[in-house]
Amino acid sequence: TQLLEQSPQFLSIQEGENLTVYCNSSSVFSSLQWYRQEPGEGPVLLVTVVTGGEVKKLKRLTFQFGDARKDSSLHITAAQPGDTGLYLCAGRNDYKLSFGAGTTVTVRA
Amino acid sequence: NAGVTQTPKFQVLKTGQSMTLQCAQDMNHNSMYWYRQDPGMGLRLIYYSASEGTTDKGEVPNGYNVSRLNKREFSLRLESAAPSQTSVYFCASSSETQYFGPGTRLLVL
Numbered sequence: 001t002q003l004l005e006q007s008p009q010f011l012s013i014q015e016g017e018n019l020t021v022y023c024n025s026s027s028v029f030s031s032l033q034w035y036r037q038e039p040g041e042g043p044v045l046l047v048t049v050v051t052g053g054e055v056k057k058l059k060r061l062t063f064q065f066g067d068a069r070k071d072s073s074l075h076i077t078a079a080q081p082g083d084t085g086l087y088l089c090a091g092r093n094d095y096k097l098s099f100g101a102g103t104t105v106t107v108r109a
Numbered sequence: 110n111a112g113v114t115q116t117p118k119f120q121v122l123k124t125g126q127s128m129t130l131q132c133a134q135d136m137n138h139n140s141m142y143w144y145r146q147d148p149g150m151g152l153r154l155i156y157y158s159a160s161e162g163t164t165d166k167g168e169v170p171n172g173y174n175v176s177r178l179n180k181r182e183f184s185l186r187l188e189s190a191a192p193s194q195t196s197v198y199f200c201a202s203s204s205e206t207q208y209f210g211p212g213t214r215l216l217v218l
Contacts, residue, residue, distance in 0.1 A: 009149070033207075042113075042199050043152070059178070068118030088151060095140050095159050097207060099151040
C-alpha cells in the first residue's frame with residue numbers, strides 16, 4: 001500500500017495545455033518534495049515545500065502544499081514537450097522519503 | 110564532482126546467484142539510501158544509512174544486505190537472487206536534498 005497516492009497515473013496532453021498532478025496522503029509530513037525522472041536516469045529534485053499552505057513557483061510550474069501538510073499538487077502552465085517525464089512526489093519524515101507511484105506526463109508537439 | 114555513481118549499469122543473473130551493487134558519492138553526505146523502482150510502485154526504500162557505521166531497514170529489506178564501507182561508499186548485496194528482485198535499483202545520498210545515481214538495471218532469470 002502506497003503511503004502517498006498520486007493521480008492521475010498517466011496524462012497525455014497537447015503542447016500549450018495546462019495540467020495538474022495530485023499527491024494525497026493520510027499522513028502528515030515535515031516536508032514534501034517533487035521530483036522529475038527521465039527514462040534511464042535517476043529522479044531529480046524540482047522543489048521542496050515545508051510550510052502548510054505554501055505555494056512555490058518554478059517558471060511554468062506551481063507547487064502547493066496542503067494546509068494540513070498531507071497533500072500537494074503540481075500545476076504546469078502551457079506545457080511543452082520538454083516537460084515530458086515521470087513526476088514523483090515524496091513525503092519526508094526524519095531521514096526517510098516515502099514516494100508516490102508517479103505520474104507519467106506526455107506532452108505532444 | 111561526479112555526484113552519486115553506481116556500478117554496474119546493467120546485470121543479468123540466474124536464480125540463486127549472488128552479486129553486489131556498488132554506490133559511491135563525493136558530496137561528503139552523511140546519509141545514503143538504496144531504493145528499488147518497479148512499474149506502478151514508485152521508489153521503495155530497501156535500506157538506509159544515516160551515518161557512517163549505521164544501517165537500518167527500510168520498507169522492503171528481505172533478500173538484501175548492505176554495507177556502509179566508509180562515508181563515501183554504500184553497497185547492496187543480493188545473496189541468492191530471485192526473479193522477484195528483477196528491478197531498477199537506485200542509490201541516493203543526502204544532506205537535506207536526496208541526490209540519486211543513474212540506477213542499476215537488474216534482470217534475474
